[in-house]
Amino acid sequence: MQEQAEYGAGPHRDIARAAPANLLARPRTRIAPHLLLAMPAILLLAMFFIGPLLVNFQESLRLDKSYPSLGHYAKFFGDTYYLMVLGHTVLFGVGVTALCLVLGYPFAYALADAQGRWKVFLLFIVVAPLLTNVVVRSYGWMIVLGGTGLVNAVLGRLGLEPLELMYTWTAVTIAMTHVLLPFAVLSIASVLEGRDRALEEAALTLGAGPSRVFREVVFPLSLEGVVTAAILVFTLSVGSFVTVLLLGKTSTMTVAVLIYQQLMVVSNWGFGAAMGIILLALVLASLALHARLRARRA
Amino acid sequence: MRALPLWIRFYAIAMTVFILTPLAVVVIAAFNSAEYNVFPPPGFSTRWLQKAVTDPEFIGPLWNSVVLGATTTLGTAIVGVPAALLLARHSFRFKQELEAFLLSPLTLPHIVLATGMLFYVNMIGLGSNFIGLLAGHMVITLPYMLRTVYSVYAGINRDIEEASAVLGASPIRTFFQVTLPMIRPGILAGGIFAFLISFDEVPIALLLTNVTNVTLPVSILSYLIYSYDPTVAAISTVQILIVAVLLFVLDRAFGLNNLVFTSR
Amino acid sequence: MLRRVAVGLAVLCTAATTAFAQETLVVSAYGGIWKESVEKNFATCYTARTGNKLAIQTGESADWLNRIRANPKSPPIHVVTMAQADTMRAISADLIETIDPAKIPSLKDIPERFHKPWGGKAIDIHVGAFGIMYNKEKIPNPPADWKTLIEDIIAGKYGKRVSWPSGTYSWGPDMIWFMGQIYGGDIDQGFAKLKAMAPYVQRFWTSPVEVLDSFAAKQVDLVMYWDGRAYGFIDKGNSWAGYYNPKPGALGVTVAVAKVKNSPEAAWTYMDCALNAEVQLNHAKTLRYAVTNSKVVYPDDLKGKVANLDELLLLPYPQEIDKFPGWVERWNKEMR
Numbered sequence: 001m002q003e004q005a006e007y008g009a010g011p012h013r014d015i016a017r018a019a020p021a022n023l024l025a026r027p028r029t030r031i032a033p034h035l036l037l038a039m040p041a042i043l044l045l046a047m048f049f050i051g052p053l054l055v056n057f058q059e060s061l062r063l064d065k066s067y068p069s070l071g072h073y074a075k076f077f078g079d080t081y082y083l084m085v086l087g088h089t090v091l092f093g094v095g096v097t098a099l100c101l102v103l104g105y106p107f108a109y110a111l112a113d114a115q116g117r118w119k120v121f122l123l124f125i126v127v128a129p130l131l132t133n134v135v136v137r138s139y140g141w142m143i144v145l146g147g148t149g150l151v152n153a154v155l156g157r158l159g160l161e162p163l164e165l166m167y168t169w170t171a172v173t174i175a176m177t178h179v180l181l182p183f184a185v186l187s188i189a190s191v192l193e194g195r196d197r198a199l200e201e202a203a204l205t206l207g208a209g210p211s212r213v214f215r216e217v218v219f220p221l222s223l224e225g226v227v228t229a230a231i232l233v234f235t236l237s238v239g240s241f242v243t244v245l246l247l248g249k250t251s252t253m254t255v256a257v258l259i260y261q262q263l264m265v266v267s268n269w270g271f272g273a274a275m276g277i278i279l280l281a282l283v284l285a286s287l288a289l290h291a292r293l294r295a296r297r298a
Numbered sequence: 299m300r301a302l303p304l305w306i307r308f309y310a311i312a313m314t315v316f317i318l319t320p321l322a323v324v325v326i327a328a329f330n331s332a333e334y335n336v337f338p339p340p341g342f343s344t345r346w347l348q349k350a351v352t353d354p355e356f357i358g359p360l361w362n363s364v365v366l367g368a369t370t371t372l373g374t375a376i377v378g379v380p381a382a383l384l385l386a387r388h389s390f391r392f393k394q395e396l397e398a399f400l401l402s403p404l405t406l407p408h409i410v411l412a413t414g415m416l417f418y419v420n421m422i423g424l425g426s427n428f429i430g431l432l433a434g435h436m437v438i439t440l441p442y443m444l445r446t447v448y449s450v451y452a453g454i455n456r457d458i459e460e461a462s463a464v465l466g467a468s469p470i471r472t473f474f475q476v477t478l479p480m481i482r483p484g485i486l487a488g489g490i491f492a493f494l495i496s497f498d499e500v501p502i503a504l505l506l507t508n509v510t511n512v513t514l515p516v517s518i519l520s521y522l523i524y525s526y527d528p529t530v531a532a533i534s535t536v537q538i539l540i541v542a543v544l545l546f547v548l549d550r551a552f553g554l555n556n557l558v559f560t561s562r
Numbered sequence: 563m564l565r566r567v568a569v570g571l572a573v574l575c576t577a578a579t580t581a582f583a584q585e586t587l588v589v590s591a592y593g594g595i596w597k598e599s600v601e602k603n604f605a606t607c608y609t610a611r612t613g614n615k616l617a618i619q620t621g622e623s624a625d626w627l628n629r630i631r632a633n634p635k636s637p638p639i640h641v642v643t644m645a646q647a648d649t650m651r652a653i654s655a656d657l658i659e660t661i662d663p664a665k666i667p668s669l670k671d672i673p674e675r676f677h678k679p680w681g682g683k684a685i686d687i688h689v690g691a692f693g694i695m696y697n698k699e700k701i702p703n704p705p706a707d708w709k710t711l712i713e714d715i716i717a718g719k720y721g722k723r724v725s726w727p728s729g730t731y732s733w734g735p736d737m738i739w740f741m742g743q744i745y746g747g748d749i750d751q752g753f754a755k756l757k758a759m760a761p762y763v764q765r766f767w768t769s770p771v772e773v774l775d776s777f778a779a780k781q782v783d784l785v786m787y788w789d790g791r792a793y794g795f796i797d798k799g800n801s802w803a804g805y806y807n808p809k810p811g812a813l814g815v816t817v818a819v820a821k822v823k824n825s826p827e828a829a830w831t832y833m834d835c836a837l838n839a840e841v842q843l844n845h846a847k848t849l850r851y852a853v854t855n856s857k858v859v860y861p862d863d864l865k866g867k868v869a870n871l872d873e874l875l876l877l878p879y880p881q882e883i884d885k886f887p888g889w890v891e892r893w894n895k896e897m898r
Contacts, residue, residue, distance in 0.1 A: 034388050037380035041400055041440060044377055048433040049403050051422070052414030056406075059414075081895050103313065110310045113302055120549045124542055125314050130494045131541055132324050132534040133518050139327070139531070139775050140320030143337045146781055147764075150319070167765060178317065186490060187446055190483035194450045210303070224449035231445060232491075235404040242500075245768050250728070251898040256407050258894070261730050263409055264624045266887040267651050276410030283405035284398060291394040333798045336778045355593060413628060420632040504625045508638060509588055509617040517593055520620035524849075525594030526771045526791075 053280075060274035072274035082258075086278070089238055089254040092173070096237040097230050099177045104184030104229065111185060112192035126186060129179045138246040141175050142166060167249040175243050180236055184229040191225030192218070227290075235283055255279050321538070328535035330528045350532035359517040360533075363497050366428075366513060370435040370496040371489050377436065378443030379485060383477070385444070386451040401441045408438060412501035419506065426508045434502040439495050443488035450484030451477075585826050586615045589641040590626045595794075599848040607835035612828055623648045623732070630657050630822050640825035641832050645732060647886065649684050649818050650879045658683045659821045665830040668837035668855065673871075676816065676854040679878065684820035687836050688851040691869035692727075692737065693812040695777065695787040695795075698804045704784070707809040708744045715784070716758045725773050725782040726759065728766035729893030733815060735886040737786070738893065739877050740813040749889070753896060760897060777803070790850040793867045807873055814874025816854075 063071035076082045111122045129137070144150045145165040152162040165171050195218070203213045241256040248257075255275055262272030323337060328350075331341030350356055385397055403411070412434070419430040458480070462472040478485075503513040518530055587608070591600040597618055605616040619626070619638070623645040630637045634657055642652065652658050660682050663669050669677065669685065676686035694711065696704050701720065705711045715724055727737045741752030760766075764782055767773040770791060776782050778795070789812070792805035819836050821829040835841055839857035846853045846860065852868035860868060 034384055035390065037384035038396065038400070040377040041381035041444070042396075044433070044436060044440065045400065045403065048415070048418075048430075049411075049437045052411055052418045053406065054414075055418050055421070056410055056414040106306055106309050107313050110302055110306050117549075120545050122310065124545050125317055127490065127494065127541065128321055128538060129317060130498060131537040132321055133515070133530050134498075135518075135522055135769070135771060136324045136327070136531045136534050137320060138772065139335055140323035142772070142776065142781075143323045143779070144320050146776070146779070148779075148781060175320075178320065181317065182494075183491065186487040187449065190446055190487035191449050191453050193483040194454050194480065196455045221453055224452045228445040228449040231401070231404070232442065239405075239407040241407075241409070246772055249766060250730075250894060253894060253898075256409075259407055259409060261890055261894075262887075263413060265730055265732060265734065266890050267624060267627070267648070268887050269413060271887075273410055273414070276407050279407060280402070280405045284402055287401060287405070288394065288398050291397060295394060334778045334795060335775045355597065416628055417632045425633065426629065426638055504621055505628060509619050512620060517620060520593030520597075520622060522769070522771050523592045523594070523622055524596045524791075526774045526795075 053277075056273040057277060059269050060271075060277055062270050072271045073278070075271070076274060076278060082275075085253045085258060086255055086282075088252075089256070089279075090282075092169070092176075092254060093234045093238040095173055096176045096180060097234045099173070100180050100184035100233045101226060101229060103177065104181050105188055105226070107181075108185045108188035108192060108225075111189040126182050130182055134179075134242045135246065137179065138175065138243065141171065141247055145171050145174070167247065167252075169248070169252050172244050172248045172252050175247050176237050176240070179243065180233045183232045183236065187229035187232060188222055188225040191222050191228075195221045231287065238279065238283065324531050325535045325538065327528050327531040330531075333527050335526070335528055335531065346528040346532035347535065349529050350536055353529070355517055355521065356514065356529075356533055359512050359514040362507075362511045363514040366431065366435065366503075366511070367493045367497040369432055370439055371492040373432065373436045374439045374443045374492045375485060375489060378440050378488065379447055379481075382444045382447035382484075383451060383481075386448050400444055403437050404441045408499065409501040411438070412505050415502060416505040426506050428511055431503065431506040431511065434506055435496040435499060438499070438502070439492035442491040442495065443485070446488035446491065447481055447484035450487075451481050454480045585828065586617050587641070587826060587828050587832055588617045588619055588639050589832060590639050590643050591618045591620060592622065593620045595848055599845050602848070603841045603844045604832065604836050607838060607841050608828075608832045611831055611835065614828060616832070627652055631655060635824060637822040637825055640822055640829045641819055642822055643687070643817055643819050643836075646816055646818065646877070646879055647735070647883060649680070649820055650883050652820065652822075653680070653683045657823055659823045659825075661685070661821070661833075662830075666834045666837065668834050668839070671839060671855045671857045672837060673854065673856055675876070679876075679880070680818060680820075684818035685833065685837060686816035686818045686854045687842070688845065688849065688853045689814050689816045689869060689871060689874060690851050691789040691807055691812040691814055691874055692733070692740070692786060693789055693792075693805060693807040695785045695792040695803060695805045697777075697780065697783040697802060699802050700783040704804075704806070705808070711808055712744070712755055712759065715762050716755070718762055720762065720784050722762050722764050723781070723783040724759070724763045725765045725767055725776065725785040726756075726763045727786055728768045729756075729897065730890055731768050734768075734893065735889050736813060736815060736877050738889045739882055739885075740875065743875060753892065757896060766897065789867070789869055793850045807869065811873040811875050812869065814869065814871070814876045816876065 060072055061068040061070070063069040107122075107126070111119065111126065114122055132140075142149070146152075147162065147164070147166070151165065155162055199217050199221075200213050203217050204210075208216070238254070239256050241254065241260045244252060244254050244257050245260065255278075259272045259275050259279075262268045262275070326339065327335050327337065328346055329342055329344065330336065330339035330346065331343035332339060381400060385393065385400075415430070415434050416426070419425060424430050459472060459476050462476045463469070467475070498515055499513075500515045500519055503516045504519070507513055507516060514533070518533065522530060589600065589604075591597045597620060600618055605618075608614070608616050626639055626642050626644055627648040630639055630642065630652065637657075642649070644652070649658075661669070661677075661684075666685070672685060676689075677684070694704060700723075705714055714720065728734050729738050731737070738749070738752060738756075741756060742749040743752075745751040745755065765773065765776065770788065773782075773785055773787065774791065774795060777785050778800075787805070789805055789807070792803070796803045796805065819833050821833060837855055839855045842853035842855045843858050843860070846858065846864060846868060850864070850867060852871055854871075
């Protein structure tokens, strides 16, 4: 059982047992008519996702005059430059995801448990980055992080050396974390919000300390929210390019920026589509791997 | 009601500063008196805000974006919530494959999807119109609704649902009276994501809008190619203001605690 | 009373039906002042001549190209005004109709160099120069020619306060070609100089807005930039800023109009309007770019600001466009 694997061992086993039996998608064995529930979603994607995907796939097999050709894929995998950019992209995605989870979790906790005006205020703060246009938001970062910007002004006051932050991985990572934080916070907060609080009360009554209650009761209950946050933040950070383009430079290259160049600057749809499909395959494979691992543990 | 630990309160304040600092620059830039972005501004003026809220180049598209965002959110909820319940509640063959399939739009960069979509909608004779645009936005926002509802449902106590069924309530009644209130935080989070993603989306809207339904981000993108005055900062400020006022009013009218998240 | 209402309704109905019957011409334009100029100048002329409406599709160049490519039988845009590279691509994809000079009377006033290179498919309406914008207080006497300027940058004379277009900017490949031209058409040497400049370039910019923001914030002193935009900025009370075209001339970039195949005949009227001397003068006043009609006489405040067309170096697209992907790839790999 998943819940045992998570926190079954230890003296507080009983508390864990008392957790809702359906902590993580516990399967029931009723089938047929229920499958219809997914029909609208399947139809939507079959019509408007698979169709465009096939168009892209076909285009990715077109190299100059020859078709079909695996030339674009061969170019990508045969060139260490592109493999390096792919590696950087994944590292960047993992870094932003980790930052968003670590920074976002306590904030989500605060949002879930806050009351009254505080809750409204925190909700507003969380969505605020998504309400500004990306170009002016990048301008905001230039003023904050730039050579004569706010951060360096503060450092100067403290008698410290100024930092060169703009147009580095640091700047890109900070700005990306900033704008993807809402996805992490709301994913986690919604799960924390819906949790059964009686369990914590029980654990506290039974004498467990607050940190132990968090580790053994609250955190495991919120795990699905953390997984959601990780999936959403990772895919968004790997797939967006405007922030990277405006706050980074030639060495802060990601696959999404390369795709942008191919489609918008040199009008080479084939190579752009091929890179898109490579990214899709990569992320889909890691999603499937994650699902497999989870299924095996359960 | 439990009091939040002190360190979490301090942490929330620190994060608030981190989140608001670059946005404060944008808001200040909106009140700039100069005709270009310069910081700190040489003087105070509301003319860019006035331009932002009166210029037909932005007002029409703003409305188009609101309509598109709301329709997308509604459509995604209708399509996504049942699928999420299926995945969370039932076990069947190829379940993991189905989950991966339904999440797959997350993994294709929007700009690639958009280009394929443009040629596809023309191939099937739809052309660049609202239906295609809506379908495109529903495709990219569906995974968000799916995941948030799924994860909330996975964490709730399902005995109540069973009790309702045992007591003889129809599945539909159980859904509306028991399940729906419990998964409300998930629908809300998914709905916020769906709306804001649709509201801010560029690649698909750039290719699938037509002269009658251009969205705000497309209008801004096109504006910024040849113009650089603080109007766009002013539009962002207006957006922030609208949401702040909306939250305030909703809270006054209904109490967001009850409206937004389940209160147990 | 009733009669008046009935008459009013009838008038409204006729107006509505005729408005529907008339075909609306869809043309492309960037937002902001560009769209303003199209509405104020081109559309006014078009409506006056045909009585028909004009609809403007905003967005950007690569997106317009894709739209007409996706639906060539019934194109959603009838007259495209795109970046040169995209116009060239549209022509090679056979999406553009060949011009019948009889249908565009203004064509006789347009010098050959602004329509000959397009092979009778498109006509340039205006020309932008890619020269140097600088902070006069920091750099009172910038070098008169490109080579000296580039050597000065490489020698660190301006510190790390230079901003140069990135090879991946929409006109980045054009800039790379131009660097080669400065050194006798040798792209390798162009790249070598760019690499040598890199330590002193604070930013290889990808968006003209971001670079203007950092120039206005005085974070950079020297920028390779567009003349029209630079004068637009200088004339808004920024006399500390200057612009010039170093010798032997700046990179000239044109914007051309072209009629998409299978679009209404009225498209020719719109193109003729866009090339008309009077309309072009007003267009130049709005955008501050040099226009192509030789009959245009600039007022004093524009003279000396719009580029002297003879000083510009134009990129021969048909020969060079296939090299763009290679240059961008090389930029990505070498300029790290």
